[in-house]
Amino acid sequence: MKRFADLLELLALTPSRSRKIAALAQYFAEVPDPDRGLALAVLTGELKMRNVKPALLKQTVLAEVDETLFALSYDYVGDLGETIALIWPHHGAKDLPRLSTLVELLNTTSKAELPKVIGGLLTQAAIHERWALIKMATGALRIGVSARLAKTALSQMSGVDLQAIEEVWHGVKPPYGELFDWLEGRSGRPEIDHGSRFHPLMLSTPIEESDFAKLDPRDFSAEWKWDGIRVQLVLGRSGASLFSRTGDDIAASFPDVVEAAMGRAVLDGELLVGHDFEPGSFNDLQQRLNRKVAAPKQMAELPGFVRVYDMLFDEDEDIRALAWEARRQRLEAWFAANPQTRMDVSEILRFDQWADLAALRRQGADEHGHEGVMIKLRTAPYVPGRPKGFWFKWKRDPNVVDAVLMYAQRGHGKRSSFYSDYTFGVWKGNEIVPIGKAYFGFTDEELKQLDRWIRANTIGSFGPVREVNKELVFEVAFDSAQRSARHKSGVALRFPRINRIRWDKPASEAARIEDMDAFVG
Amino acid sequence: MSFILDRNLYVPALDAWIDPDGPKPRAIITHGHADHARSGHGAVLATPETIAIMKVRYGVDCAGRFDPLRFGEVLSVDGAKVSLHPAGHILGSAQVLVEAEGQRALVTGDYKRLPDRTAEPYEAVACDLMVTEATFGLPVFQHPLPQDEIGRLLKSVADQPERCHLVGCYALGKAQRVIALLRDAGWERPIYLHGAMIALCALYEELGVGLGELFPATGMPKAAMAGQIVIAPPSAIRDRWSRRFPDPVVCQASGWMSIKQRARQALVELPLVISDHCDWGELNQSILESGAGTVWVTHGREDALVYWCRQQGLEADPLALPGLDDDGGEGGA
Numbered sequence: 128m129k130r131f132a133d134l135l136e137l138l139a140l141t142p143s144r145s146r147k148i149a150a151l152a153q154y155f156a157e158v159p160d161p162d163r164g165l166a167l168a169v170l171t172g173e174l175k176m177r178n179v180k181p182a183l184l185k186q187t188v189l190a191e192v193d194e195t196l197f198a199l200s201y202d203y204v205g206d207l208g209e210t211i212a213l214i215w216p217h218h219g220a221k222d223l224p225r226l227s228t229l230v231e232l233l234n235t236t237s238k239a240e241l242p243k244v245i246g247g248l249l250t251q252a253a254i255h256e257r258w259a260l261i262k263m264a265t266g267a268l269r270i271g272v273s274a275r276l277a278k279t280a281l282s283q284m285s286g287v288d289l290q291a292i293e294e295v296w297h298g299v300k301p302p303y304g305e306l307f308d309w310l311e312g313r314s315g316r317p318e319i320d321h322g323s324r325f326h327p328l329m330l331s332t333p334i335e336e337s338d339f340a341k342l343d344p345r346d347f348s349a350e351w352k353w354d355g356i357r358v359q360l361v362l363g364r365s366g367a368s369l370f371s372r373t374g375d376d377i378a379a380s381f382p383d384v385v386e387a388a389m390g391r392a393v394l395d396g397e398l399l400v401g402h403d404f405e406p407g408s409f410n411d412l413q414q415r416l417n418r419k420v421a422a423p424k425q426m427a428e429l430p431g432f433v434r435v436y437d438m439l440f441d442e443d444e445d446i447r448a449l450a451w452e453a454r455r456q457r458l459e460a461w462f463a464a465n466p467q468t469r470m471d472v473s474e475i476l477r478f479d480q481w482a483d484l485a486a487l488r489r490q491g492a493d494e495h496g497h498e499g500v501m502i503k504l505r506t507a508p509y510v511p512g513r514p515k516g517f518w519f520k521w522k523r524d525p526n527v528v529d530a531v532l533m534y535a536q537r538g539h540g541k542r543s544s545f546y547s548d549y550t551f552g553v554w555k556g557n558e559i560v561p562i563g564k565a566y567f568g569f570t571d572e573e574l575k576q577l578d579r580w581i582r583a584n585t586i587g588s589f590g591p592v593r594e595v596n597k598e599l600v601f602e603v604a605f606d607s608a609q610r611s612a613r614h615k616s617g618v619a620l621r622f623p624r625i626n627r628i629r630w631d632k633p634a635s636e637a638a639r640i641e642d643m644d645a646f647v648g
Numbered sequence: 649m650s651f652i653l654d655r656n657l658y659v660p661a662l663d664a665w666i667d668p669d670g671p672k673p674r675a676i677i678t679h680g681h682a683d684h685a686r687s688g689h690g691a692v693l694a695t696p697e698t699i700a701i702m703k704v705r706y707g708v709d710c711a712g713r714f715d716p717l718r719f720g721e722v723l724s725v726d727g728a729k730v731s732l733h734p735a736g737h738i739l740g741s742a743q744v745l746v747e748a749e750g751q752r753a754l755v756t757g758d759y760k761r762l763p764d765r766t767a768e769p770y771e772a773v774a775c776d777l778m779v780t781e782a783t784f785g786l787p788v789f790q791h792p793l794p795q796d797e798i799g800r801l802l803k804s805v806a807d808q809p810e811r812c813h814l815v816g817c818y819a820l821g822k823a824q825r826v827i828a829l830l831r832d833a834g835w836e837r838p839i840y841l842h843g844a845m846i847a848l849c850a851l852y853e854e855l856g857v858g859l860g861e862l863f864p865a866t867g868m869p870k871a872a873m874a875g876q877i878v879i880a881p882p883s884a885i886r887d888r889w890s891r892r893f894p895d896p897v898v899c900q901a902s903g904w905m906s907i908k909q910r911a912r913q914a915l916v917e918l919p920l921v922i923s924d925h926c927d928w929g930e931l932n933q934s935i936l937e938s939g940a941g942t943v944w945v946t947h948g949r950e951d952a953l954v955y956w957c958r959q960q961g962l963e964a965d966p967l968a969l970p971g972l973d974d975d976g977g978e979g980g981a
């Protein structure tokens with residue numbers, strides 16, 4: 128357990144992503160089975176300890192610590208697990224048993240006996256082991272480590288491609304003996320029913336106006352680019368899953384979509400909300416995404432649906448090697464055979480010349496607020512990752528606003544000693560009100576210049592944040608603007624990024640809040 | 649009940665204030681940290697070490713007059729007596745005992761009980777009224793042994809010889825203690841200092857606290873700093889100043905570092921739980937040992953300690969003194 132506690136502490140405190148990956152890879156390479164597999168399950172949120180709940184931990188600690196003192200301490204520390212680890216008043220001097228022994232102990236102890244067992248373990252452990260023990264037992268790590276980071280470390284440890292690991296991930300279970308056997312070359316790739324697993328997605332690359340001269344419009348098909356989230360709907364023998372683009376199963380948030388699906392297939396599409404297949408705003412979708420488990424009222428008001436644009440498996444047949452055109456035919460035939468109420472097929476846009484498509488794209492943006500169009504090579508197979516030349520996204524021209532820098536914050540990792548995270552705003556009467564926040568998007572030289580400016584123009588400091596003179600103008604591009612009650616300005620930008628620093632432009636010429644109205648759809 | 653000390657820590661019998669917030673005609677100073685020792689008093693009564701520290705920090709004429717009082721010596725003024733007793737917090741730090749009208753009142757200032765060769769060892773003092781600090785006045789604070797924390801620092805240095813370890817420490821007290829702990833753990837190589845540390849380290853040496861070979865950190869070639877330990881103020885270790893060192897490991901030595909969320913927020917990669925204050929258990933122990941029937945709690949998390957004192961059947965109240973920083977301020981915790 129000590130080794131795992133050390134790892135968790137390093138992951139919690141090391142700002143460098145590459146150092147975190149290296150530490151994980153080293154852990155997976157050196158720690159024996161089944162402990163390393165259980166550690167992997169803890170880190171990826173796959174280890175479920177049904178009986179260890181926060182209430183039980185609280186009960187355990189309140190048997191030993193005055194309730195008022197505990198409440199004052201919890202209030203101060205802010206994290207239940209950490210408060211318990213720090214406040215536990217008894218100290219033994221033995222090491223905790225290995226991870227697998229602990230997991231078994233906690234999983235096989237009756238609820239009535241658990242407080243005593245946990246109390247014994249807390250007494251036995253050193254303080255940072257207690258912290259790790261509680262984090263592990265409750266599954267609430269809160270240390271900023273994603274499942275993807277853990278898988279990236281597996282890839283680094285074994286030399287096996289990350290894509291390949293993601294492909295098998297949903298078919299393997301803790302403690303992952305089969306997975307490690309494969310990664311370390313002792314056995315073949317785990318056999319997995321496609322119907323229960325996530326298949327990495329094919330992604331697009333942006334297209335520039337100048338690219339079109341080299342491309343023949345007859346080789347390509349086009350569709351609207353939808354403003355929802357990319358999903359993979361896996362309709363298998365044993366049930367349906369709805370995966371986000373990173374492979375998280377979000378079916379519990381969208382039972383309306385999953386339960387209504389008919390037939391067997393693996394489909395690629397856009398998750399949207401709205402009545403009668405009329406997509407609502409991204410904000411509407413966000414309300415559904417915010418809930419881990421869907422509420423009936425929300426499902427009625429904001430019904431979900433999937434706009435499907437590709438097919439990876441037709442029944443059990445892997446059709447990813449087929450050309451897009453052939454897959455599209457299969458997809459349409461499958462829809463004809465399996466009528467759906469919460470899925471439809473993404474419409475194909477007709478055009479002869481690129482100029483026609485450009486006109487459609489402008490019209491779609493103006494009249495329906497479409498984000499842009501997707502352009503797909505008719506002969507392209509379905510290839511995971513971001514292959515060149517197959518799928519393009521042609522976004523509508525970004526919205527641009529001149530905003531004034533208000534606050535700067537230190538970045539993380541390599542940029543931690545630079546001010547590289549900026550809050551900017553626009554004029555509202557005689558004051559500047561914030562409209563968004565964006566990270567550094569400049570060259571190192573510009574960053575240094577900007578850093579100097581910030582240090583010379585600081586008028587207030589709050590921890591890592593500096594307030595600066597409202598004198599520097601940024602040209603900020605963004606995808607869309609929304610009304611927001613949470614912002615003092617009443618407006619929030621979606622995907623803002625800083626195009627350039629307008630050293631030349633006086634702040635008085637920056638945008639006014641009234642100018643933002645034009646962007647709010 | 650009336651006390652020989654009021655809630656602003658003014659002693660009528662001596663016409664003097666203890667650690668006053670602003671300039672006073674007569675002040676008794678527990679120790680040299682900026683939230684206790686200020687410049688501009690008419691007369692300052694303190695240990696010779698504290699007076700030396702004040703002169704280095706604020707200038708030789710930072711008070712109208714200095715009245716040194718050694719540990720254990722007693723000064724009598726019209727039937728009232730005042731004496732200073734080691735607080736174990738930093739060099740020269742004292743608890744102030746005032747005796748008058750048959751009553752003993754003790755103001756601890758900041759104090760700690762763990763051994764530390766850079767400060768005179770803490771001495772328990774019996775009293776009727778105790779004014780105690782509560783910087784770490786919550787039961788979540790259970791400080792580990794500082795030797796173990798230094799062990800973790802040295803292990804990190806050994807494991808990552810290509811990186812430079814920057815240890816954030818307050819310039820007075822904590823810096824010298826960390827250096828002394830490193831020396832006692834066998835670290836014989838030079839230790840590098842931020843400019844803000846140099847004068848006070850020199851003063852400690854002058855007052856007999858050996859710190860080994862110390863060098864200024866600035867002006868060294870970057871590559872030469874791999875595998876070295878640099879001591880700097882916490883504000884410098886995450887600032888542009890730190891960019892001169894190879895791939896620095898940001899460390900911080902403070903009692904606050906036991907709280908991981910706090911270390912994360914401060915972007916500290918290696919937190920070292922080394923405190924110059926009592927932890928919860930030591931505060932409890934000190935209060936009980938003093939025999940005081942009344943406890944005034946100040947400087948930190950008063951609520952919990954006041955609650956605990958009342959549970960023990962003691963009279964207890966929080967004291968909200970002006971000018972003391974919540975988080976130990978420069979005291980550095």
Ligand SMILES: [Zn+2]
Nearest residue numbers: 681737758979
């Ligand atoms: Zn102090």
